[in-house]
Amino acid sequence: MTRGRGTGRRWLLVALVALALTAGPPLARAVPTRPVDIDAGTLLGRVQAAEDRPWSGLVETTGTLALPDADQFSDVAALFGGSTRMRVWWRDADHWRVDQLSTSGEQDLVRTGDRTVRWDYERLQARFGEEPSVRLPRAADLLPTELAARMLRGAGPDDVTRLPARRVADRTAPGLRLVPASPRTTIDHVDVWADADTGLPLRVEVYDASGRFLTSEAVDVDLATPSEARVSFTTPPGAGVERDDVLDIADAANQYAPLIAPQRAGGLEADGSNGAVGVYGTGPEQVVAIPLRDREADALRDQLGVTPGARQGATGTRVTVGPLGVLLTGAEGEGGLLVAGTVTPPTLHAVARDVIAGYQYVGVPQ
Amino acid sequence: MIRVELVSLLRSRRTWATIALVDALPVIVAVLLAVTDLGPRPGTGPAFLSAVLTDGTLYPLAALAIVLPLFLPIAVAVFAGEAIAGEAQQGTLRYLLLRPVGRTHLLIAKLVGVMAFVVLTVLVVAATAYLLGIGLLGHQSVTASAPGTASVSGTSLSTPELVARTFAALGYAMLCMLGVASVALFASTLVRSPLAAAMGALALLVGSTLLLTLDAADPLKPYLLTRYWLAFVDLFRDPILWHDLVRGVLLQLGYVVVFLGAAWANFATKDISD
Amino acid sequence: MKVIRTEGLTKRFGRITAVDGVGLDVREGDVFGFLGANGSGKTTTVRMLLGLVLPTSGTVEVLGEPMPARRASVLPQVGALVEGPAAPPHLSGRRHLALLDAAGPGSRRTGRAGRVDDALEQVGLGGVDRRPVRTYSLGMRQRLGLAAALMRRPRLLVLDEPTNGLDPAGIQEIRRLLLDLNAAGTTVLVSSHLLSEIERTCTRVGVLHAGRLVLQDDLASVCGPTGLLVVDTPDPHLAARLLVGRVEAVDGERLLVRDQDAASVNAALVGAGVPVRSLHAQRRSLEDVVLDATSRQAIA
Ligand SMILES: Nc1ncnc2c1ncn2[C@@H]1O[C@H](COP(=O)(O)OP(=O)(O)OP(=O)(O)O)[C@@H](O)[C@H]1O
Ligand SMILES: [Mg+2]
Numbered sequence: 001m002t003r004g005r006g007t008g009r010r011w012l013l014v015a016l017v018a019l020a021l022t023a024g025p026p027l028a029r030a031v032p033t034r035p036v037d038i039d040a041g042t043l044l045g046r047v048q049a050a051e052d053r054p055w056s057g058l059v060e061t062t063g064t065l066a067l068p069d070a071d072q073f074s075d076v077a078a079l080f081g082g083s084t085r086m087r088v089w090w091r092d093a094d095h096w097r098v099d100q101l102s103t104s105g106e107q108d109l110v111r112t113g114d115r116t117v118r119w120d121y122e123r124l125q126a127r128f129g130e131e132p133s134v135r136l137p138r139a140a141d142l143l144p145t146e147l148a149a150r151m152l153r154g155a156g157p158d159d160v161t162r163l164p165a166r167r168v169a170d171r172t173a174p175g176l177r178l179v180p181a182s183p184r185t186t187i188d189h190v191d192v193w194a195d196a197d198t199g200l201p202l203r204v205e206v207y208d209a210s211g212r213f214l215t216s217e218a219v220d221v222d223l224a225t226p227s228e229a230r231v232s233f234t235t236p237p238g239a240g241v242e243r244d245d246v247l248d249i250a251d252a253a254n255q256y257a258p259l260i261a262p263q264r265a266g267g268l269e270a271d272g273s274n275g276a277v278g279v280y281g282t283g284p285e286q287v288v289a290i291p292l293r294d295r296e297a298d299a300l301r302d303q304l305g306v307t308p309g310a311r312q313g314a315t316g317t318r319v320t321v322g323p324l325g326v327l328l329t330g331a332e333g334e335g336g337l338l339v340a341g342t343v344t345p346p347t348l349h350a351v352a353r354d355v356i357a358g359y360q361y362v363g364v365p366q
Numbered sequence: 367m368i369r370v371e372l373v374s375l376l377r378s379r380r381t382w383a384t385i386a387l388v389d390a391l392p393v394i395v396a397v398l399l400a401v402t403d404l405g406p407r408p409g410t411g412p413a414f415l416s417a418v419l420t421d422g423t424l425y426p427l428a429a430l431a432i433v434l435p436l437f438l439p440i441a442v443a444v445f446a447g448e449a450i451a452g453e454a455q456q457g458t459l460r461y462l463l464l465r466p467v468g469r470t471h472l473l474i475a476k477l478v479g480v481m482a483f484v485v486l487t488v489l490v491v492a493a494t495a496y497l498l499g500i501g502l503l504g505h506q507s508v509t510a511s512a513p514g515t516a517s518v519s520g521t522s523l524s525t526p527e528l529v530a531r532t533f534a535a536l537g538y539a540m541l542c543m544l545g546v547a548s549v550a551l552f553a554s555t556l557v558r559s560p561l562a563a564a565m566g567a568l569a570l571l572v573g574s575t576l577l578l579t580l581d582a583a584d585p586l587k588p589y590l591l592t593r594y595w596l597a598f599v600d601l602f603r604d605p606i607l608w609h610d611l612v613r614g615v616l617l618q619l620g621y622v623v624v625f626l627g628a629a630w631a632n633f634a635t636k637d638i639s640d
Numbered sequence: 641m642k643v644i645r646t647e648g649l650t651k652r653f654g655r656i657t658a659v660d661g662v663g664l665d666v667r668e669g670d671v672f673g674f675l676g677a678n679g680s681g682k683t684t685t686v687r688m689l690l691g692l693v694l695p696t697s698g699t700v701e702v703l704g705e706p707m708p709a710r711r712a713s714v715l716p717q718v719g720a721l722v723e724g725p726a727a728p729p730h731l732s733g734r735r736h737l738a739l740l741d742a743a744g745p746g747s748r749r750t751g752r753a754g755r756v757d758d759a760l761e762q763v764g765l766g767g768v769d770r771r772p773v774r775t776y777s778l779g780m781r782q783r784l785g786l787a788a789a790l791m792r793r794p795r796l797l798v799l800d801e802p803t804n805g806l807d808p809a810g811i812q813e814i815r816r817l818l819l820d821l822n823a824a825g826t827t828v829l830v831s832s833h834l835l836s837e838i839e840r841t842c843t844r845v846g847v848l849h850a851g852r853l854v855l856q857d858d859l860a861s862v863c864g865p866t867g868l869l870v871v872d873t874p875d876p877h878l879a880a881r882l883l884v885g886r887v888e889a890v891d892g893e894r895l896l897v898r899d900q901d902a903a904s905v906n907a908a909l910v911g912a913g914v915p916v917r918s919l920h921a922q923r924r925s926l927e928d929v930v931l932d933a934t935s936r937q938a939i940a
Binding site for chain 2: 006007010011013014017018021022025058087099101103104105106108119120121122123124126219220233234235236237238239
């Protein structure tokens with residue numbers, strides 16, 4: 001028995017075990033999916049029909065946009081510029097719960113009818129409120145189901161093509177690519193992989209001209225309907241309770257600005273809003289116009305001004321971050337109109353012009 | 367050999383000095399919190415640290431979150447790094463092997479010894495933290511109309527549930543040290559100096575912690591030693607989120623298999639010439 | 641029965657060949673003296689016998705079983721001291737021995753304290769108190785190491801430089817201990833630089849030179865009479881004339897005479913009126929043997 005041979009054999013064994021352990025899980029995930037024979041139009045129909053289908057699971061999203069981190073918008077910046085993990089229990093559009101996880105706590109959103117509860121563990125606080133008609137994007141909007149529904153709204157069989165199936169959340173998921181026909185949008189294409197059996201979107205990737213900027217994937221999925229108790233909220237012992245009259249700056253502007261936004265702007269139809277905030281367009285081309293007061297507009301204008309690539313023009317300050325265009329009209333001390341969306345700069349300017357021109361002034365509410 | 371290892375561990379003054387050192391940090395934090403009543407801003411400090419101001423029974427968990435990322439693994443790396451290299455340096459390794467203690471048996475006994483140290487440390491930290499928590503910090507849950515504690519998900523946990531989950535978290539934290547211990551043990555069979563062995567394991571620890579903050583390292587993350595350490599928080603969500611916990615346990619076991627295997631491959635026929 | 645047998649035992653550390661084709665042969669009841677200059681490979685050989693270092697080639701059999709394959713059954717019957725004693729500095733000697741005993745297989749708790757005390761008594765550490773090993777003197781550590789080797793009443797003792805650091809009285813004490821143990825049936829292999837010690841205790845010797853075993857024989861035969869007589873006389877010239885033809889060498893007042901019969905030589909000298917101060921048969925010293933063997937090797 002010499003040292004060389006025995007040692008070599010043992011090292012080989014250890015190396016093989018190490019290899020099996022490291023390569024095993026990726027290989028298991030790469031197990032070929034079962035063949036799916038379905039054309040793009042049928043799949044699109046199935047995905048659209050599965051909107052609001054009950055499910056529960058764990059979702060991970062990754063965004064790569066470096067949005068300006070202005071006070072009122074920092075949550076949105078974090079959402080599109082980093083990773084988010086969410087637990088989801090979804091009964092239907094009005095009864096669901098989405099827990100946004102962090103290493104030291106949770107920020108949960110429980111929706112029951114048109115009421116919502118926001119639970120913040122680290123503040124030990126439950127905030128009750130009403131679901132507003134207009135609001136800023138929130139974590140729950142990035143669920144693959146929500147994202148796919150938003151992006152595919154209005155799409156027809158001719159807008160989509162098939163992508164090879166892949167394995168998502170241990171399920172076979174045939175893919176669908178949407179290439180928007182509209183010249184106004186900055187979104188290049190959207191890829192959606194949906195459960196072969198139910199059409200539930202499991203993974204969504206959104207691309208602009210320079211590449212992927214948003215990914216949302218369900219890493220664990222359960223297709224059973226979650227129980228009623230799962231999507232309800234009872235304030236736990238020791239927690240503070242608050243009532244929210246306004247959810248965020250968009251909600252506030254919508255409720256309190258003495259204006260009504262026009263029904264059309266920049267060639268886009270309003271998306272069902274009838275307050276001061278206008279939301280225009282559907283699917284990949286969506287843009288929002290929010291009237292801001294002096295203080296908020298000035299803070300945002302300062303922040304936009306120091307963002308790389310900011311342009312100062314006659315209408316205001318414009319910034320482009322990936323596919324997102326942001327335009328703030330007016331100058332210091334004048335307030336301003338914030339127009340933001342996944343549309344090209346000309347559309348952005350056109351929307352701003354049309355909204356300002358089309359505002360109806362109403363009496364200041366008490 | 368395992369029994370001897372445990373007896374030596376318990377009787378060693380160094381063991382208790384190290385435990386006292388690890389325990390000191392949560393004690394200082396508890397005193398500071400009690401004096402200033404200033405919790406960390408949400409999204410900053412260690413998990414549960416803001417919650418202990420209202421509910422002191424959670425302080426063992428906060429203490430765990432305080433010592434787990436750095437203090438405990440450093441102590442483990444030092445202890446495990448010493449396992450073989452320390453005996454060799456002291457000259458006692460050859461006499462143990464001549465006794466005879468089987469080489470594989472010796473490796474396992476040393477790993478068991480290090481893990482016993484981990485169990486001891488975690489229990490001591492949790493016990494002192496519990497006493498400090500109910501002595502110095504808030505104990506609102508006792509007086510609240512509905513007895514119980516808020517889970518991370520905003521549901522109510524009964525006291526038995528909280529106790530069970532706390533012990534599960536302690537157990538998980540102990541398991542998390544298996545990886546560091548195995549790596550340091552392997553390094554200890556590789557180099558002559560116990561310090562070098564500990565440094566080797568610490569390098570991996572620091573590297574892993576650093577890579578976790580890097581987006582470019584995404585494909586590596588599921589394999590990083592420290593990836594799932596803080597997942598014990600998931601035990602306090604409702605329902606318990608098993609996703610990371612399961613992966614965390616499997617990852618640590620993987621580290622044990624690979625690095626204990628490597629230690630064995632290297633040590634089983636190594637020339638003992640110290 | 642062979643207690644230690646090696647064949648073609650070779651160990652290379654990189655380019656250094658520390659031990660080169662050694663064929664040791666230690667029989668039951670031997671006190672085997674293992675000699676060699678610094679760096680000649682004694683410790684390396686001992687480590688290979690005990691399975692601490694694996695041979696590059698060659699075989700080892702200890703107590704009739706192959707090593708290191710059967711170390712689990714061989715080593716419990718072997719007591720060893722390899723390159724100095726070692727103990728955790730913070731433990732007392734007594735505690736160290738008890739822990740070492742408990743660490744191995746098949747150690748019963750009952751009687752352990754007694755065994756520890758016996759072993760300490762044997763090496764003259766009977767009165768040792770609870771001070772930690774850190775405070776021990778060099779000689780005390782050496783004795784503690786010996787005690788550890790003796791703890792389980794081994795059939796074979798392998799001692800690498802056991803008298804290192806001992807005072808003359810201690811050396812004598814250990815020599816007596818080894819001889820007593822040997823008389824009681826223990827085979828002993830002891831390596832040392834102290835040739836006089838080996839000469840006094842050993843029955844067989846092996847000499848290593850640069851990793852090769854250049855001599856292995858009974859002490860009695862290598863250190864036997866040379867067939868010459870040494871005559872010490874104040875009148876060497878007269879004596880030389882008387883013993884003409886038989887004188888091998890004259891060195892001052894000493895003559896070397898080729899003759900076996902001391903009595904007749906004495907009678908002849910005294911009869912012729914040559915004063916004789918002393919007259920004895922010449923024996924080879926171990927030192928001569930070792931130097932001779934190693935220099936022959938160096939020439940060859
Ligand atoms: N681990 C090792 N690595 C490299 N070389 C070694 C090692 N151990 C021993 N050697 C070399 O092997 C040779 C024999 O060493 P060994 O310790 O066996 O000699 P020794 O006869 O015991 O000497 P001494 O009388 O000084 O104790 C020396 O040249 C030494 O340098
Ligand atoms: Mg030596």
